[in-house]
Amino acid sequence: MFTKHNIFLAIATSVCSTIAWASPIFTVTPMSSSFSVTKGTTAEMQYDIRNVSGRSLTITNESVSQSSNVTSDAIAADSDCENSTLANNADCTLDIDVTGNSVGSDTVSPVVCAFNGQLCSTVAVGTSTTVVPQNTFNCATNSTTKECRVFTSEGTYKGDLSEGSGAVNTATCQSDASGVTKGNCICEKEAAAQGYGHPGHWRVWLSTETSGAISNIRYTSGGSLKYVRAGDTNTEVAAQGDLIGVNLTNSIKANGVGDFCVYTATQGSTGVIPGGGEKDCNGWTSTAAELGSVANGNAEGTNSIAVIGGWSRASNDECPGPLLCNKNLYLYCFEIPQ
């Protein structure tokens, strides 16, 4: 007698017995899920190559798919896969020298072959590789003009700087810090994730009742610092000494690319918005919705921070209020001098 259960079992058994899942001959597994290289430099990418063919195979050829932004055809001499004979289930490490040609991202897919190139395997999904701008900034030097970088975070964060959507993994920041210190930690993580380098020198643009964002990023009006976009160092954001008091040369974020509302709590010549806890989510520790209007900036704006309707204090038209501490907004991250 056929019950629904029996019919289901019969169908499942039939399907399972007729589907034979295919398997690789070599598994090609990246040792890191993403990779970045600075333009004009070469870095080493590593893959684990495992022979799962059921028999011994000798690796006779290795190559890498070509792409425009990176050159990755050079197999490093120290690769222990070169001409290796791998027993079944044995593995080796494939080293690939990747050279960044132009800023952008590409997918790198190595190919490993046996039998003189007649039997080849590759990765099911290529490794995302980012070529980051060449390190032409000199924020860390003692020159008269120090060119520092600034960017808008990739992810969004709430009023207590807990992770919102698209945030980088900030687990250590969340557990070890609070307030502006947590924001600085988040900027460090964001800068690292985007391949901007210069670890230990990224700070968030957030003010509190007692401390201004200006001092957090070590800025002095009329001083030696100028700012450029971190993702496009040819685009100046603020001329030397002109971050405060005058309009920006260009907005911090390119126009038309995603959302643009940023937590700042920073306005006026001093940078600190009067009102304290009402405006800075209790020192960036609260996600409460009832704290009132929180100051926020427009990352696509260029108007001076001295006015409402600018890059550090958006108008209600730009970022419709009230923007409360439970909203997911972006953060500004500034590179600081040594």
Next chain:
Amino acid sequence: MTIKSRYLSAVALICVFSCAAVCASTWRLGLLGDGGALLISKKRQPLTLAPGLVNEYASKNTENFVLGGGFDVAYDLPINSVWHTLFGIRGEYFRAPDQNNRGVVHPLINQGGNFDRLDYHYKMANYLLLGNVRWLWALRNSVLHPYVNMGVGVAWDHLFDYTEVTPDGSTAAPMRTPFRGRTRSQLAYGFGIGVERLKKNVGMQIGYEFLALGRGQLGTTSVQSTNEVLKTKPIYMHLFELAFDIVI
């Protein structure tokens, strides 16, 4: 020679000479074009590329549109005022859309596993030279004259541009040195039926034609240590033909 055969020979001679008086032999020069279906049946073929490496190549049915064009030269020998026999030579070139010959590579089948597969495709062009015979029935009081033709000759089947592609989700990568192209001469034959319209010195034929062009094969790779090659099943074409002749 028996009396009967002598009698038949005499009748034949009388027919030929009596017709020759009223139906003069002529030459015809023509251009022809045709289009239709290219058919090659699917095939599974294991190939040993090196000791210990056997891949299976499973071709899919090829059912594609093919276009052809060429020339024909024929000698029109009337049997009588109604029946004509045209002896001729016909040359033609056929080309199907690119990548119309497809299949799947199952690598390392000698190992017994079910490994990630590859898709493959290659291009094909065919050159044809046929000795052709056409029997034409020149009906009186009719503008269209039906005909039947047959031909036997040589086809040069050129297979080339073998390419392997990794399908989505597969980790198999294409062989680094693909199979080379090869042109293979094969016995070819064909037959067809149609109608002709002859006006003054220009003839136009419309008809159907069946062609068998033998089997094609690709070459070996430069790194292959065996001589085994990928072969097709017989190549057939069903064509709609349009031809124009000038009678000289």
